[in-house]
Amino acid sequence: MSVLLLAAIAVFSQLSPADAMSRAVANSAAVQSAVAAVREREAELNLARATAIPHLSGDYTLAPQAGPNDMGTVEQHFFAVGAGISLNDLLAAPDAVHVAAGDLVAAQRNAAAAELSARESAAKLYFAALQAIAVEGIRSEALRGAQADRRAAGLRTNNGESPALDVMRADVTLARARADLSRAQAERADAVDALASATAVPPASLATLTIAPQPPTRSVDESTAVARALAMRPELSALVATLQARRAGVAGARRTSLPIATLEGGYQAGVDTGILVRGPQVNAHLDVPLNPATGSRVAAAQAQADEAFVQLIDEQRTISLEVAAAIRDARAYDTARLAAAQAESEAAKALAAIEVGYREGASSSLDVEVARRTYEEARIDALVAAYDSARSSALVEIVVP
Helix, strand or coil, X not given: CCHHHHHHHCCECCCCHHHHHHHHHHHCHHHHHHHHHHHHHHHHHHHHHHCCCCEEEEEEEEEEEECCXXXXXXXXXXXXXXXXXXXXXXXXXXXXXXXXXXXXXXHHHHHHHHHHHHHHHHHHHHHHHHHHHHHHHHXXXXXXXXXXXXXXXXXXXXXXXXXXXXXXXXXXXXHHHHHHHHHHHHHHHHHHHHHHHHHCCCHHHHHHECXXXXXXXXXXXXXXXXXXXXXXXXXXXXXXXXXXXXXXXXXXXXXXXXXXXXXXXXXXXXXXXXXXXXXXXXXXXXXXXXXXXXXXXXXXXHHHHHHHHHHHHHHHHHHHHHHHHHHHHHHHHHHHHHHHHHHHHHHHHHHHHHHHHHHCCCCCHHHHHHHHHHHHHHHHHHHHHXXXXXXXXXXXXXXXX
């Protein structure tokens, strides 16, 4: 790793990649929404479990009625207490609980998937900010070098040691360096602001951050990584739980064709035709629906199950492609990092040789300018390749649990 890369990494001292991911998860609206959905599904599961619990009832009746033996109108009043339950609720409770439990598991895994997505986004922002800061540092050094070259060219021209063309070339190089630095400063500000917003930290605090060297990418082949991701990724387990819930919903929809039966029992006491009466009370109610809506309910529930199954298959394909690409990218970026570092070294040697030749009159100022610009671009390419490799390694750790 080059000295400038180490210096660029030394820019982030208070926010490690793990800290950035943790803060991004805590600050993510998607994660917070997913956690709220988990609480909602927990409440729905509690409601589903309560559907089979009997209900208590209490009634009081007061009404006039004809009394015996020409007594005229007398008062009839009753007070009854009891408990009742719907037999349909008892039959439907297991399916309702299965649906609610499946939805809860799906919500929990969706929350885990939202956290994974937030971590992945934070990793990209983190290394993008580091890269932008490092590039700005190179552009600043290039500007200082261009300013020094312009002063040296002016002195040599005034002393008659070089033509005025060297001054013009130095002016062009200086103008380019200023433009490059201006763009680098804007890109740095954008990248730092994006990271600061995602992690809920002040942008100014990111000027003193460092990170420890990134761990190497795990040695794992594509098929093993894909199999591991398919077994452990929360997006898939969420869809599996959703599919199970939708299938339980199909079973529940089929039960809607059963007659609605309600049973209540208790104790009643009161006065009837002036006589005190008391004793047990039982009410049974049967309601047979004639509306042929059960088929439509089952069809709708089955369509939801089919949709969940298709989503599961599609997500499996998506994750397989994503993981395989992440493994290949990590290897490619690591190869590119080594090649870019070699190119930087060779460009540095070429620049040093041309500068010696220029001092001895064997090279022109144009040769020096081209070699220096080539070296600066090689340094930037090496930095970009190093951060791309670090980022890809971090992403592999995230997408392959």
